[in-house]
Each structure stands twice: as structure tokens, then as C-alpha cells.
Amino acid sequence: MVVLDEILIEEAAQAFAAMGSEARLLVLATLVKAGREGLAVGDIQARCAMPASTLSHHLRFLTSAGLIEQEKQGRTVINRAAYDRLEALAGYILKECCADQQRGACK
Amino acid sequence: MVVLDEILIEEAAQAFAAMGSEARLLVLATLVKAGREGLAVGDIQARCAMPASTLSHHLRFLTSAGLIEQEKQGRTVINRAAYDRLEALAGYILKECCADQQRGACK
């Protein structure tokens, strides 16, 4: 069993930092809800109600943290949640739970 | 079935922000590994190798985000990972996955 989604601590920290702004978390949640089809920047702007430049800034932040993926289609940019990455991050938090204890797992 | 660990978006953002620093994520991971017994501030300092004042700052950040809990025992302060909270946060990310789509869940 090969682990494909091993995450370095610095990558994890960057990803969590990207989720650590209410505005960005809202954008990310909007994309997670939207599903695999994703949303154009304008659609996100309509749903999240923020200035285009602010949104663009946050989208770049989320992209560089690997939480979303962007694909250019004509003059629109489609944004999709990076579900695999998000799952890996969800697992990261408690990954090594109680590793220092000899016997017994957590809980 | 009552959901006890409902999290507001602003709380989630604060929690993720707290995990969004490499130094703090290291501290948190150290506590997660340590298990329910927790660690004194001095023990964390020894394992994470950072100045006491810096560590104290990060611990306050983590505490106010609800990621760790502190208990004073004599002159030492025991720090424990808030496992319930961490689990809730892990679930938060993909909680409403594909909610906007009529049919079919994600994947």
C-alpha cells in the first residue's frame, strides 16, 4: 500500500493558513459544495459577494496552497476544489495521534 | 442524532489559522502525538526547540482557537490536544461536499 498523499509539515501549514481566513474558507466551502464541475470566478464572486480583486487574491492563495485547481476555458477560469488534497489534510491532523504512547491508540 | 460539534465558519477559520503556522502546527502535532496525558510547556519547549516567550505566544493562539486545552498543576501548565475539536475540524472541510448538486454524492 503506497501512500500517495504524504504531506510535509510546511505544505500542511500553508494549506491550513489558506483555510485560515473567513473569506477564503467561504470560497473554498462554496467550491466544495459546487462539486466536480467547479465554478467560474464570476460565479464565486456572485455567491460570496466580494470585490473581484480581493477574490482573485484569495483564489491565488488557495491555488498555491493546492486546495483548488484552476482551468482556463476561453475567458473564464473554472475553479474546482482539490478533493484528494482536502481529504489528505483532513487525515493529517490526527495522523500520528498518540504515537508517543507505548500501548493503546487514542480514545 | 444530535450534532454536538457544529462549528461556525468564523470558528473554523480561526482554528485553521492557528494550524496555519509551521511552528504552531509542530506544537500541535507534538501534543497530538503525546496523547491524553498532555505535556508541560517546558516539555514542549524541549521537543520543539523554541524560545519560551515565542512558545507561550503560540500556545495562547492555539488555546483561543480551541485546539488545545490548558490545565494548571502547581507551577506547571499541562497542555492537551482537543481531540474532539480536531476531529470536528477534520470533518468540517468536506462536510457539505457537493451539496449544490441534485443527484449523487462526491466520488
Next chain:
DNA sequence: ACCATAATTCTAGTTATATCGAAATAATGG
């Protein structure tokens, strides 16, 4: 070529965070 639309980049002001030494506080033992 021209114009409307989609999105990003530029620029700047404001606020928040990171770091850490020095000093202060708090609790214990002698």
C-alpha cells in the same frame, strides 16, 4: 477594428502576525 466581458495585476493603506530578549509574575521547597 471595436466594444463588452472576464479576470488578473498594480498600488497603497491598514491591520495582523512572528519573533524573541528582558522583565514580571506565580508556585514550590528549603
Next chain:
DNA sequence: CCATTATTTCGATATAACTAGAATTATGGT
């Protein structure tokens, strides 16, 4: 009480983030 240990608070500085208007680039339609 005094010394010691454990931790926090203070203060200062450096860096980074948030926000958003204005300007810019890129594409598609007419």
C-alpha cells in the same frame, strides 16, 4: 522569606496579510 523553577507579559521590530479601487490583459462577439 529567599532562591529556584515554570511560565507569561511587555516592548519593540520586522514581515506578511487583507482589502479594494484603478489600470491592464485577454477573449469573444459584431
